[in-house]
Amino acid sequence: MIPDPQPPSPARDDHPLLRQEAARCVACGLCLPHCPTYRKTLNEADSPRGRIFLMAAWLEHKLPLSPQLLGHLDLCLACRACENVCPSRVRYGQLVDGVRALIEPGRGRPGVQRMLRRLLFGTLARPRLLQGVGRLLRAWQRSGLQALARGSHLLDALGLGRAGAHLPPLASPPRNGLHPARAEPRGTVGLFLGCVARLSDAETLHAAIFVLNRLGYAVQVAPRQTCCGALHEHGGEQETAQRLAQENRAAFAGQDLQAIIHTASGCGATLATYAPPLAAPVLDISAFLATAQGWEQVSLAPLEQTIAVHEPCLSRNALHDQDAAYALLRRIPGATVTALASNDQCCGAAGIYALTQPEMADELLRDKIDAIKASGARTIATSNPGCAMHLAFGLQAEGWKVAVLHPVTLVARQMGYEK
Numbered sequence: 482m483i484p485d486p487q488p489p490s491p492a493r494d495d496h497p498l499l500r501q502e503a504a505r506c507v508a509c510g511l512c513l514p515h516c517p518t519y520r521k522t523l524n525e526a527d528s529p530r531g532r533i534f535l536m537a538a539w540l541e542h543k544l545p546l547s548p549q550l551l552g553h554l555d556l557c558l559a560c561r562a563c564e565n566v567c568p569s570r571v572r573y574g575q576l577v578d579g580v581r582a583l584i585e586p587g588r589g590r591p592g593v594q595r596m597l598r599r600l601l602f603g604t605l606a607r608p609r610l611l612q613g614v615g616r617l618l619r620a621w622q623r624s625g626l627q628a629l630a631r632g633s634h635l636l637d638a639l640g641l642g643r644a645g646a647h648l649p650p651l652a653s654p655p656r657n658g659l660h661p662a663r664a665e666p667r668g669t670v671g672l673f674l675g676c677v678a679r680l681s682d683a684e685t686l687h688a689a690i691f692v693l694n695r696l697g698y699a700v701q702v703a704p705r706q707t708c709c710g711a712l713h714e715h716g717g718e719q720e721t722a723q724r725l726a727q728e729n730r731a732a733f734a735g736q737d738l739q740a741i742i743h744t745a746s747g748c749g750a751t752l753a754t755y756a757p758p759l760a761a762p763v764l765d766i767s768a769f770l771a772t773a774q775g776w777e778q779v780s781l782a783p784l785e786q787t788i789a790v791h792e793p794c795l796s797r798n799a800l801h802d803q804d805a806a807y808a809l810l811r812r813i814p815g816a817t818v819t820a821l822a823s824n825d826q827c828c829g830a831a832g833i834y835a836l837t838q839p840e841m842a843d844e845l846l847r848d849k850i851d852a853i854k855a856s857g858a859r860t861i862a863t864s865n866p867g868c869a870m871h872l873a874f875g876l877q878a879e880g881w882k883v884a885v886l887h888p889v890t891l892v893a894r895q896m897g898y899e900k
């Protein structure tokens with residue numbers, strides 16, 4: 482046993498459930514070939530089994546909180562591919578989130594990093610502040626200063642080059658309130674906007690409302706909704722995540738909604754775990770549209786091309802709703818809908834992972850870009866805005882002209898939706 486040079490941490494002793502979760506691992510190793518980071522490094526400490534061993538050892542005071550231990554945990558994408566194949570049903574996602582939350586207060590991040598994290602997590606948790614930042618960024622993009630800053634490498638000098646390169650053209654999110662049905666009425670659903678997505682992927686939100694309204698569903702955009710808390714939960718900020726869950730529960734309460742629809746699998750996976758839950762079932766837009774009524778009232782223009790579907794990790798490994806995107810896209814006449822060859826591996830976007838672990842994120846992205854090139858597809862469909870931004874960044878860097886769109890945006894465009 483390696484002696485723990487640190488004083489015993491009451492925080493980690495207060496969490497026997499995490500130790501119990503880690504103890505469920507029987508070290509069979511079946512998860513190893515499914516772990517993207519282990520596939521790249523072939524280092525046991527970058528595998529699910531190795532990380533569970535490290536977390537258990539730290540929880541039991543057998544290992545100190547060393548830079549090496551933090552490095553192996555930080556390299557984990559929290560993609561949960563390991564959880565999906567584990568015969569012992571180890572809830573790896575809950576385990577790593579729980580341990581990260583315990584570690585965060587004592588890990589001693591450098592001052593600038595601490596300040597940037599506080600700024601990022603604080604802004605995401607305040608929708609009005611985020612809207613204000615969005616307005617400033619839109620004005621910056623429209624003025625041409627963004628292109629100028631990229632050309633001058635000013636963003637690189639400020640350490641913001643990667644974030645700036647990932648930033649797509651921003652647009653205004655849908656207005657708050659009720660968007661009435663435009664066909665025989667079939668009920669009302671709520672729409673979850675997300676935080677970054679309401680700015681970076683506003684077109685998908687508008688497209689979702691367009692399709693739902695034309696099938697006969699009124700859409701309620703609850704004004705007091707906020708960030709789902711996923712980034713806070715995975716980043717060790719569990720108290721904030723719980724506060725955001727409470728605010729969302731209040732925002733969607735008492736509105737007689739058939740469902741609360743999301744357009745981002747990352748948000749959906751977090752909304753689905755709220756305890757107590759939201760006031761109506763949480764569903765991905767494609768999953769809702771798969772069983773929605775009213776399709777006989779609309780027509781879709783043909784699109785003679787191959788659409789390759791990139792399945793986001795949390796759609797495959799947590800929500801298990803990845804088939805819905807294919808079913809929705811197959812409504813487009815003439816389209817050939819295929820799975821992207823590397824769908825069993827994370828693209829490297831993983832929340833803010835592409836910003837915090839750029840080397841591994843780039844390696845994983847390279848595999849995706851190769852798969853996209855080999856697919857011959859002119860359009861990539863994905864149900865997560867973070868994946869979409871990351872893939873678009875990689876394609877743009879290679880000068881490869883392929884559109885990356887949400888499935889509902891493609892369907893809306895074939896129904897006549899224009900930006």
Ligand code: SF4
Nearest residue numbers: 506507509510512567
């Ligand atoms: S598959 Fe499950 S039990 Fe086996 S090593 Fe991985 S986490 Fe442990």
Ligand code: SF4
Nearest residue numbers: 516557558560561563
């Ligand atoms: S969550 Fe993903 S990256 Fe992390 S250990 Fe599991 S498979 Fe590997």
